[in-house]
Amino acid sequence: MSQKQLDSVTKALSTYPGRDKAIRSLAFYLLLHAPGSVRQKELQALAKQLSGCRLVMRQFNHPSMIKACQMLLQTKKGDPIEYYAGAGVTIIYTVYGVAELIAWLADAGILALDAARWYRYCLYLWIGGMKILVTGAAGFIGSHTVLELVESGYDVFCIDNFVNAVADDQGRPVSLLRVAEITGKQIPFEKCDVCDINQLDEIFKKHKFDGLIHLAALKAVGESVAKPYDYYSNNLVASLNLIKMCQKYGVKNFIFSSSATVYGPPKELPITENSPTGQGITNPYGQTKYMMEQILIDVGKAEPDWNIVLLRYFNPVGAHKSGKIGEDPKGVPNNLMPFVSQVAIGKLPVLTIYGDKFDTPDGTGVRDYIHIVDLAKGHVKALDRIKAKGHIGTEIYNLGTGTGYSVKEMVAAMEKASGRKISTKIGVPRPGDVATVYCDPALAKEKLNWQAEFGLDDMCCDLWRWQTQNPNGFLEA
Numbered sequence: 405m406s407q408k409q410l411d412s413v414t415k416a417l418s419t420y421p422g423r424d425k426a427i428r429s430l431a432f433y434l435l436l437h438a439p440g441s442v443r444q445k446e447l448q449a450l451a452k453q454l455s456g457c458r459l460v461m462r463q464f465n466h467p468s469m470i471k472a473c474q475m476l477l478q479t480k481k482g483d484p485i486e487y488y489a490g491a492g493v494t495i496i497y498t499v500y501g502v503a504e505l506i507a508w509l510a511d512a513g514i515l516a517l518d519a520a521r522w523y524r525y526c527l528y529l530w531i532g533g534m535k536i537l538v539t540g541a542a543g544f545i546g547s548h549t550v551l552e553l554v555e556s557g558y559d560v561f562c563i564d565n566f567v568n569a570v571a572d573d574q575g576r577p578v579s580l581l582r583v584a585e586i587t588g589k590q591i592p593f594e595k596c597d598v599c600d601i602n603q604l605d606e607i608f609k610k611h612k613f614d615g616l617i618h619l620a621a622l623k624a625v626g627e628s629v630a631k632p633y634d635y636y637s638n639n640l641v642a643s644l645n646l647i648k649m650c651q652k653y654g655v656k657n658f659i660f661s662s663s664a665t666v667y668g669p670p671k672e673l674p675i676t677e678n679s680p681t682g683q684g685i686t687n688p689y690g691q692t693k694y695m696m697e698q699i700l701i702d703v704g705k706a707e708p709d710w711n712i713v714l715l716r717y718f719n720p721v722g723a724h725k726s727g728k729i730g731e732d733p734k735g736v737p738n739n740l741m742p743f744v745s746q747v748a749i750g751k752l753p754v755l756t757i758y759g760d761k762f763d764t765p766d767g768t769g770v771r772d773y774i775h776i777v778d779l780a781k782g783h784v785k786a787l788d789r790i791k792a793k794g795h796i797g798t799e800i801y802n803l804g805t806g807t808g809y810s811v812k813e814m815v816a817a818m819e820k821a822s823g824r825k826i827s828t829k830i831g832v833p834r835p836g837d838v839a840t841v842y843c844d845p846a847l848a849k850e851k852l853n854w855q856a857e858f859g860l861d862d863m864c865c866d867l868w869r870w871q872t873q874n875p876n877g878f879l880e881a
């Protein structure tokens with residue numbers, strides 16, 4: 405190949421948009437084999453470009469790898485270094501290229517989901533998985549998210565302070581031990597309060613994280629009204645500490661657990677990501693979620709090479725189909741479905757329905773309930789998108805089904821799943837409750853290739869399995 409041809413090919417390949425890592429890898433390969441050290445600058449530029457995809461291109465971002473490549477460019481023909489390095493690079497690219505091709509076929513819907521999973525394992529095995537810090541990992545959303553991450557080939561490191569999770573007598577998180585049982589993989593864990601910046605610093609120093617999923621937060625709406633200081637200080641300090649650590653250690657992928665609560669009382673239905681936020685939020689818990697979104701949006705503007713994904717959850721319910729992990733609220737549940745399942749099993753006598761005079765078909769409140777496993781997969785999809793694109797900036801997604809069910813419909817569905825009668829009585833509306841909340845999940849479908857797969861029956865059957873197998877939650881009976 406002549407110099408001129410090489411120039412035009414590398415130019416075309418290195419600017420190729422979309423799912424382009426394999427193409428750019430090819431450009432990289434061509435540059436490696438180009439004559440003379442003139443290529444060095446271009447090689448570095450391309451390596452920098454590829455660093456956006458560091459999740460799958462770790463080795464190539466590593467300074468020693470870059471140095472080896474530079475050495476390679478300067479070596480003379482016939483030099484054994486050139487031969488071995490060239491052979492090594494070729495093998496890696498061959499494997500990488502196959503994996504990338506399979507990923508592309510899966511993305512295009514030509515291969516089944518299992519192939520996508522295989523692809524991630526392939527990347528994990530051959531090139532190294534993306535290492536993700538999960539905060540609040542032992543909680544309801546955390547444990548399910550960790551499970552899905554691990555099943556998808558991500559490398560996780562979990563932290564939790566047990567404020568809302570159960571430890572065994574050796575101080576290990578029971579929920580994550582169960583995740584280890586289900587997946588057959590060890591789940592690395594350290595007890596850590598994200599508000600403790602010194603411990604956090606040690607953890608960041610020790611592990612080279614590629615990204616994090618920040619779930620740790622106090623989350624009881626009513627309690628937040630009674631203890632505003634605790635909520636503001638805990639939820640904000642924890643998140644600010646993480647941002648600081650990400651800046652210090654160059655971690656640029658930040659997934660944040662936001663909530664439908666940021667929309668306040670809905671001004672329009674369904675709620676889209678462009679619906680107004682921050683107006684009419686009635687409790688400090690909701691305010692902390694809104695404030696954190698604002699802070700992260702500003703951080704995203706100041707750090708243009710970061711990827712920040714704000715996931716606005718609607719109402720997560722249900723449990724993993726194994727029945728081994730699920731929601732384990734401390735004391736009397738605040739949320740509807742854990743309360744309903746505890747009435748069904750006889751732990752609580754009667755459900756109070758908070759008002760039946762709302763402007764809804766049966767007068768009771770309507771919400772967008774989403775299966776916890778679907779919600780957990782939303783996090784994996786957000787990371788997959790970052791992995792595929794390299795750089796996305798700040799993005800916001802609703803995670804809901806787009807369908808609303810009333811309190812009475814939920815009770816009926818749970819009666820069907822459990823085969824038991826659930827006693828109810830009508831009470832007064834809970835302060836701050838609105839009639840109807842449901843989202844438009846179209847954006848997540850379009851960009852994340854994610855949509856809820858489980859329906860109401862799955863949510864209730866899985867919740868009931870968890871409830872019956874674990875009548876006392878994670879504490880042994």
Ligand SMILES: O=c1ccn([C@@H]2O[C@H](COP(=O)(O)OP(=O)(O)O[C@H]3O[C@H](CO)[C@H](O)[C@H](O)[C@H]3O)[C@@H](O)[C@H]2O)c(=O)[nH]1
Nearest residue numbers: 663664665738739740741743756757758769770771811837
């Ligand atoms: O004992 C109960 C509990 C709830 N409900 C009703 O059931 C529906 C769902 O209530 P949840 O408490 O389960 O959920 P919310 O929609 O009120 O709250 C959820 O959404 C909020 C934002 O809107 C916060 O994010 C919160 O953390 C999250 O659980 C509401 O109509 C509520 O009035 C009852 O009738 N009786």
